[in-house]
Amino acid sequence: MPILGKARQQEWETVWKTLSGMRALFAGDPEELGLNTLLDNIQQFILEQFRKADAGKPAVWYNIGYGPPLIYALGDVNNVPLAEMSALCSIIGDQADTEALIDASEAAGYSAECCSADKAGIGAVVKGLYPEPCCIVGINTPCDSQVAAFQAMAELRNRVPVFPVDAPSYDDERTLKYIAGQLGEMIPFLEQNTGRKMDWDRLKEVCETINRTSEWLWQWMEWRSLSPTRQPSKLCAFTMVLVIALLGSPWGENIARGLAEDARNKAQGGVNYFDEQVRAIWYQDPVWWDIQLYDWMEAELGLVIPMDVFGFYASEGLIDTKSKDSILFGLARLMVNCGPMSRQFRINIKRYIDDFMHLHKRFHADCGIMAGHIACKHAWGGIGLFKEACKKAGIPLLVFEFDMFDSRILTRKELQFELRRFVNEIVIPQKQRKAGKS
């Protein structure tokens, strides 16, 4: 299916066809406000990317962890997150395409042990699915895989100029000021390589958009924290997509508002779409390769995910737009303390565990599910201490190895087996014992 009247690569056309089909299927359904807003705004974002690419506008590539606000503020510059095709093919298009991209990167010598989000992204680079970059920017959060992917992007694209932001492993003001200083340094770099001048008034508008988006996301989390949670579990993880690709854009704000209003409508409507038996904090990566699995969890097990680590958007305050310095400081804080994963993995394991305990309490969870994306070395490296903390708190924890973008590591059937056994043999009996005691 052509995009903007032009034939595109098969992977893009598949995404576009599915996206258009889903839009047609769900349009006008008031029960699908959240999903519709999400799909509509992703579609708008993709269209804009193609418009800019067709018009020869400069493109800036970046890795997971780096947010797009500075790029949005440059005006007609294309922001291209490396993991874009990983997410689009898996969530919307054809999962087989994601796995083909993963295979393409490995065939090109990229390590099988790196994160599949990056592997599929590198595969997309190898297959020429992204507009050519004028420069590459990035950050070393959330993980080593980002460091490797950043360097591989640069190497594969004729060593275009790069600018990495160094995010230290501390949680203090000194660190945020250091990162803010680097964002300030990055601006002339972006200006030089894109040929666009930074418009500080536009950056201020971008930050105000981010502030409104943040407030919607916080409201959304509040509605989802109610028990029972009536908005589907499968909508939980999309904060991550928003933060990586759309933060600071009207599309991002629309998605956050749509999700919040949908959650509010459903909570106030009082209609239960599934029989909630067990509430779990899904801690680690979502099952992007089969998002319908969440429907199965709700329908078959009564297992609801009110929040996961990709959905959690921490309350670190709004960006103060009164000066250039305060804007850069706010953006730095947002990038490393609000963004899913970057927040939990950048510093020591205590933050990771504390956030889990916070979510567990705030979202009235019965248990935790550590969906161990095999490439997440910081998460696996913390597994012993995390298990001990859960045991001490009396929180049942399911841990399994899988891959968020590659269904070949742990299949749907195997995953269903793990979940069924955990819910029916561990969590529900424990809840019954507790209910009996009280």
Next chain:
Amino acid sequence: MEKTEILNQWSALLKSSRPESAVNSGRPVVGYFCSFIPPELLLAGNLYPLRLTGLGVDDSSSGDAYLSHLTCSFVRHVTAAVLDGHYDYLAGQISVNTCDHVRRANDVLVAKSELGYHGFLTIPRSFRESLFPWYLEELTRLKASLESHFQVRITDQGLNQAIAQTNQARERIKSLDLMRRADPPRLSGAELLTITVAARILPPWEFVQTADHLLSALKDSEPIKNIRARLVLTGGPLDDPAFIRAIESQGVHIAGDLFCFGTRGLGLEVEQNDRPLESLARAYLYQTPCARMMSEFPRRYQDLMNLYRDCRAQGVIFQRIKFCQLWSGDAHNLRHRFQENPVPLLVLDREYGTVSTGQIKTRVQAFLEKLGA
């Protein structure tokens, strides 16, 4: 002393879980994890710097339990060594945000070991000059933390003295490296790794004394013969000479190396001046970068190519420990460069703590055939 006697002595040192020099030094022994930590800082505080390894530790179970089997086996071995009491003579440890694995090992050591002191540094991931003050400040904070915990004073004079002592050790290593690079060489790659690891366990003055004996002994030693190919070895951390021995058993001579525990990091020279901490920071930050540095692959590649040329090598072997994503990225980038600038490349993944001799030999034999050696 004969060459063999000295090398045997150092081989035993590498395998010893309680090196006498450290245990009987009378100084608090502080283990450290990464090449970005200047041991001079510890020496100047009358502390004993000991580069942490997992050599001689067969069982990594306690490290595996906390860090999972999906993390680097080197880091798991070191963690297990500390948790299981192999390092019970340590007064503390210093970690760095080298990689996700080391960061998590630090979390485990802080939570579960009985060590009295834990230092932590976060090092910039780029050589941009604007980031240098951060690293200098990190060293300044580490200095203050060591002074406070161990009740010592680290003065500029003490730092300059430690720099002078460590520079002497580095000079000896450079001389020994020339003996390894020579054609024909008088030291094998495995022997040189024994030396460079020993240099990270011994205090510099003790190392220098023995290294001088070795340099004298080498003048009269027999050169190594029957070399089929001279290669350069690069990649991630490698502290086990047995790995190189397995490669060299096939007629290879590792004429040059560029990896952690090898000569990388020992090639730098630190200036003695009235701002010795800054001098240390400059030398250590701008050393040949490891793969954790986000924008420095071009420099790393250039340093590797210079080494390749200087060693008159015929190919490159790249090794890394399984699950290390940073160095796996480098392997990808090297392959990419070598498509443009053809250099024969063999990539070997390995596990720490065991040398898969048979597999290595087979891979090296095939590589030699490809080279026509």
